[in-house]
Amino acid sequence: MKELAAKYSAAQVEDKWYQYWLDHKFFHSEPNEKEPYTIVIPPPNVTGILHMGHVLNNTLNDVLIRKARMDGKNACWVPGTDHASIATESKVVAKLKAMGISKEEIGREEFLKHAWEWKEEHGGIILQQLKKLGCSCDWDRTRFTMEPALSEAVINTFVYFYKKGWIYKGVRMVNWDPEALTAVSDDEVIHKDTKSHFYHLKYYISDGNGNPTDKYLVIATTRPETIMADAAICVNPKDERHFWLKGKKVLIPLIKREIPVIEDEYVEMDFGTGCLKVTPAHDVHDYEIGLRHNLPVLEIIDDHGKLNEKAQILVGEDRFVARKKIVKMLEEAGNLLKVEDYTSPVGYSERTDAVIEPKLSAQWFLKMETLAGMALETVESGRTQFIPEKYVNTYRHWMENARDWCISRQLWWGQRIPAYYLPDGSYVVEATPEAALKAAQAINPSIKASDLRQDEDVLDTWFSSWLWPISVFDPEKPGHPEHQPNKDLAYYYPTNDLVTGPDIIFFWVARMIMAGEEFMGKEPFSNVYFTGIVRDKMGRKMSKTLGNSPDPLVLIEKYGADAVRIGMLLCSSAGNDIFYDEAQIQQGAAFCNKIWNSYRLVKGFQVSADVQQSPAAAKAVEWFGARLSETVALVEDHYSKFRISDALMTIYRLFWDDYCSWYLEAIKPAFGSPVDPATHQATLGFFEALLKLIHPVMPFITEELWQDIAPRKEGETIMYAATPKVQAYKQEVLDNFALAMETVNGVRGVRSQRNLPPKEQLNLKIKGAFPAEMIPVVEKLCNCSVEMVSGFEGAQGVGFLVRTLEMFVALDGKVNVAEELEKARKELQYQLEFLENVRKKLSNERFVANAPAAVIENERKKEADSLSKIEILQEKIKSLETS
RNA sequence: GGGCGGUUAGCUCAGCUGGUUCAGAGCACCUGCCUUACAAGCAGGGGGUCACUGGUUCGAAUCCAGUACCGCCCACCA
Numbered sequence: 001m002k003e004l005a006a007k008y009s010a011a012q013v014e015d016k017w018y019q020y021w022l023d024h025k026f027f028h029s030e031p032n033e034k035e036p037y038t039i040v041i042p043p044p045n046v047t048g049i050l051h052m053g054h055v056l057n058n059t060l061n062d063v064l065i066r067k068a069r070m071d072g073k074n075a076c077w078v079p080g081t082d083h084a085s086i087a088t089e090s091k092v093v094a095k096l097k098a099m100g101i102s103k104e105e106i107g108r109e110e111f112l113k114h115a116w117e118w119k120e121e122h123g124g125i126i127l128q129q130l131k132k133l134g135c136s137c138d139w140d141r142t143r144f145t146m147e148p149a150l151s152e153a154v155i156n157t158f159v160y161f162y163k164k165g166w167i168y169k170g171v172r173m174v175n176w177d178p179e180a181l182t183a184v185s186d187d188e189v190i191h192k193d194t195k196s197h198f199y200h201l202k203y204y205i206s207d208g209n210g211n212p213t214d215k216y217l218v219i220a221t222t223r224p225e226t227i228m229a230d231a232a233i234c235v236n237p238k239d240e241r242h243f244w245l246k247g248k249k250v251l252i253p254l255i256k257r258e259i260p261v262i263e264d265e266y267v268e269m270d271f272g273t274g275c276l277k278v279t280p281a282h283d284v285h286d287y288e289i290g291l292r293h294n295l296p297v298l299e300i301i302d303d304h305g306k307l308n309e310k311a312q313i314l315v316g317e318d319r320f321v322a323r324k325k326i327v328k329m330l331e332e333a334g335n336l337l338k339v340e341d342y343t344s345p346v347g348y349s350e351r352t353d354a355v356i357e358p359k360l361s362a363q364w365f366l367k368m369e370t371l372a373g374m375a376l377e378t379v380e381s382g383r384t385q386f387i388p389e390k391y392v393n394t395y396r397h398w399m400e401n402a403r404d405w406c407i408s409r410q411l412w413w414g415q416r417i418p419a420y421y422l423p424d425g426s427y428v429v430e431a432t433p434e435a436a437l438k439a440a441q442a443i444n445p446s447i448k449a450s451d452l453r454q455d456e457d458v459l460d461t462w463f464s465s466w467l468w469p470i471s472v473f474d475p476e477k478p479g480h481p482e483h484q485p486n487k488d489l490a491y492y493y494p495t496n497d498l499v500t501g502p503d504i505i506f507f508w509v510a511r512m513i514m515a516g517e518e519f520m521g522k523e524p525f526s527n528v529y530f531t532g533i534v535r536d537k538m539g540r541k542m543s544k545t546l547g548n549s550p551d552p553l554v555l556i557e558k559y560g561a562d563a564v565r566i567g568m569l570l571c572s573s574a575g576n577d578i579f580y581d582e583a584q585i586q587q588g589a590a591f592c593n594k595i596w597n598s599y600r601l602v603k604g605f606q607v608s609a610d611v612q613q614s615p616a617a618a619k620a621v622e623w624f625g626a627r628l629s630e631t632v633a634l635v636e637d638h639y640s641k642f643r644i645s646d647a648l649m650t651i652y653r654l655f656w657d658d659y660c661s662w663y664l665e666a667i668k669p670a671f672g673s674p675v676d677p678a679t680h681q682a683t684l685g686f687f688e689a690l691l692k693l694i695h696p697v698m699p700f701i702t703e704e705l706w707q708d709i710a711p712r713k714e715g716e717t718i719m720y721a722a723t724p725k726v727q728a729y730k731q732e733v734l735d736n737f738a739l740a741m742e743t744v745n746g747v748r749g750v751r752s753q754r755n756l757p758p759k760e761q762l763n764l765k766i767k768g769a770f771p772a773e774m775i776p777v778v779e780k781l782c783n784c785s786v787e788m789v790s791g792f793e794g795a796q797g798v799g800f801l802v803r804t805l806e807m808f809v810a811l812d813g814k815v816n817v818a819e820e821l822e823k824a825r826k827e828l829q830y831q832l833e834f835l836e837n838v839r840k841k842l843s844n845e846r847f848v849a850n851a852p853a854a855v856i857e858n859e860r861k862k863e864a865d866s867l868s869k870i871e872i873l874q875e876k877i878k879s880l881e882t883s
Numbered sequence: 884g885g886g887c888g889g890u891u892a893g894c895u896c897a898g899c900u901g902g903u904u905c906a907g908a909g910c911a912c913c914u915g916c917c918u919u920a921c922a923a924g925c926a927g928g929g930g931g932u933c934a935c936u937g938g939u940u941c942g943a944a945u946c947c948a949g950u951a952c953c954g955c956c957c958a959c960c961a
Contacts, residue, residue: 006921109901125952191959198961221961234961271960345959393887394956401957502955537894569896570909575888589911595919604920646897649909664920670921723894745927752927758918815922821951834904846941847902855902855942 008596010560029076082144113665156479176359178305414458563588620666626729
């Protein structure tokens with residue numbers, strides 16, 4: 001880099017340095033004697049593409065990893081992808097559908113071929129995109145949840161839990177997604193208030209022979225298409241209105257099937273009509289009532305959400321079409337009493353947005369009781385901390401009410417459940433077909449391999465990703481608690497921090513903790529940092545349909561990855577939603593440019609050993625050194641509390657305000673003059689420290705400049721440069737410089753108010769104890785000559801106060817006495833009130849008696865300062881009045 | 884319905900165990916500057932009854948109670 005352009009161009013440097021880092025394997029980690037710092041990536045969907053949520057999450061991860069690396073730890077960030085069974089399978093199904101192929105038609109094996117093809121084609125794109133963002137993942141360790149070793153781990157854990165008795169097969173009411181044709185877990189159902197109707201239907205009382213009498217009861221339902229599956233009408237036993245129904249039978253409208261009236265406390269008397277139609281096959285609560293009262297279960301809706309033959313009428317119609325049609329039929333038959341508008345919560349599938357159909361089916365479950373208890377303890381004991389803490393409450397609530405986990409999915413893309421059915425319907429659970437055959441033969445010696453039929457279902461994706469922090473290092477371990485952890489697992493586990501969104505706190509975070517406790521006897525990570533959801537600046541979620549989701553790669557191309565990273569971090573305090581605005585990225589780009597140009601200035605300095613260091617430069621060097629240390633301590637504190645945006649803002653201001661606006665202006669030689677070697681060296685040292693400080697956030701520009709500020713050898717990198725350490729400094733240095741800064745601000749204020757051109761040198765008179773060594777700094781920074789005086793007699797100009805020092809800018813003939821007087825009187829008025837307040841406090845006996853000494857001491861100082869200011873102001877007013 | 888969190892400047896947020904001259908930051912805004920690193924810049928400036936009402940305290944943005952509104956999670960009354 002010979003000449004620096006006036007503007008920083010990210011495009012030209014980012015790819016170059018990423019390749020350099022890759023070439024030198026700087027991201028790669030192997031166990032060694034250093035302290036490990038480990039993060040496992042929240043694996044994105046293998047066929048997904050990068051969105052703003054990923055940008056936020058992975059930027060945070062990368063900042064933590066790069067920081068740890070510079071702190072001298074052996075940092076390892078394990079990347080990888082998730083097979084995402086439902087999401088991926090539905091994409092493949094859609095692709096095949098477009099080709100006119102259905103999944104059932106081609107069968108499991110053929111379908112999986114297509115799925116793998118799809119994975120090969122689209123898989124891992126997102127990892128390439130993370131490289132563009134600058135993520136320093138250990139790519140040699142890239143994992144995929146469905147790669148053979150990790151799939152084996154999944155199967156082994158299934159067998160392990162089965163043999164432990166925690167996995168069982170049961171017929172349960174599950175959330176059926178009629179579009180994806182699979183059961184989904186409770187957590188994958190989103191309840192949305194949905195407008196519908198409340199249909200009031202008459203059910204006539206039977207005369208006992210299946211014929212209607214003229215008496216009837218009224219039920220209210222939102223799902224009239226399910227009446228054919230009714231098994232009973234239920235009323236509350238305490239409901240006097242319905243005592244007459246006791247023991248009666250009623251006829252289902254249209255089909256005239258006879259069903260009993262039963263009593264159950266579940267029915268709310270003041271809701272609807274107080275009569276509930278019980279449809280065990282198509283409603284969770286009804287199913288439970290059915291169990292209590294031994295009611296038959298009649299399923300009339302098939303897997304696709306269509307009515308089947310058992311419905312007798314409307315056979316083959318979609319449930320929503322059937323609803324419309326049956327209403328008409330009921331009306332014609334005289335069973336429809338009235339229709340009300342009604343809004344009720346309806347469950348929708350998270351993936352397909354189809355209305356969930358409660359459906360009875362055989363599913364595999366994992367018992368949660370013990371696992372949830374362990375996982376709750378991990379967090380309650382503080383072994384794993386949540387940031388922000390508020391999520392502990394949510395977590396506790398869930399853990400205390402955890403239901404058994406439905407782990408089977410009626411899909412093909414995923415790990416197939418290792419249960420093998422014998423011809424008689426019994427089954428064995430083993431990790432391999434061979435072992436299954438052996439086990440089956442133990443039951444029945446004549447069984448051949450071809451007699452066994454493996455369960456058709458696959459496992460929930462989370463049943464593989466919950467092993468992630470373990471399986472990425474040692475896939476042998478999960479499922480084999482007795483197995484000695486391999487070298488990697490022993491070294492890297494437990495990982496340190498996990499950065500993820502709160503939406504998967506139960507899906508993933510909780511379950512990783514369970515798996516960690518179960519298989520490792522140890523929590524999988526020490527801290528979980530929950531990011532917010534990225535929204536647009538109007539607060540709407542990013543979505544494809546709204547078109548408000550920018551493509552991160554386009555942004556990176558336009559502004560550079562460093563700018564994008566800063567833009568995301570600037571507005572992201574933990575746990576708060578992020579309101580994304582491109583302006584923030586522009587701010588990031590502006591900061592890159594600022595850094596760039598501050599280096600251009602220093603690089604352009606001519607250095608001459610013949611030049612003596614100016615007093616102003618000497619003071620500035622001393623000050624910035626102290627200021628740097630002070631700020632580094634603050635930054636470290638922010639990092640330790642995961643206040644990443646605060647850490648960034650602190651560095652941002654150190655760089656922009658302190659370094660550029662104050663320090664560089666103070667040491668800058670006059671135009672055309674060279675700078676002395678001491679100042680030059682110090683400045684480069686400071687600049688390097690700043691680059692190192694900001695490197696975790698802005699990896700590219702910092703590498704680019706770091707490589708230029710001194711001769712570097714091939715293989716050297718800022719990535720492994722040590723984070724600047726706090727050096728001892730004198731508080732006095734900071735205080736004195738701060739006083740000089742306030743003085744400069746005062747003079748600049750006068751200049752601005754009076755519209756005095758910057759080039760016009762001013763004369764500043766200071767009365768009071770101003771540190772002499774700061775005079776050159778003031779003179780340099782506001783183009784003035786400073787004169788220490790004992791009074792301002794006869795001088796014309798504008799006065800101002802800096803703390804308790806009176807200052808005066810001489811301005812012959814340019815002063816409006818009346819204005820000055822007005823200003824001074826206002827100031828005096830303020831000070832008098834201030835003094836009054838302070839004295840009120842000090843004269844309050846209880847305050848003096850109760851407040852800590854330091855607080856009282858401070859009040860006394862306020863009083864003294866105020867008094868001297870008042871004195872100065874009064875004098876000033878007097879002299880103005882007489883002039 | 885149950886639980887949790889929030890409400891501070893136009894916007895996004897900080898303000899840790901009540902007490903520094905405490906009401907802050909960044910952005911946005913206004914004024915003046917193309918000052919030889921940077922106009923993606925420099926210098927200066929305005930702007931808030933800390934949601935509301937009470938309470939505790941010598942002292943409250945900060946603690947407590949209630950109210951209003953917002954958000955999230957859980958449950959789901961057919």
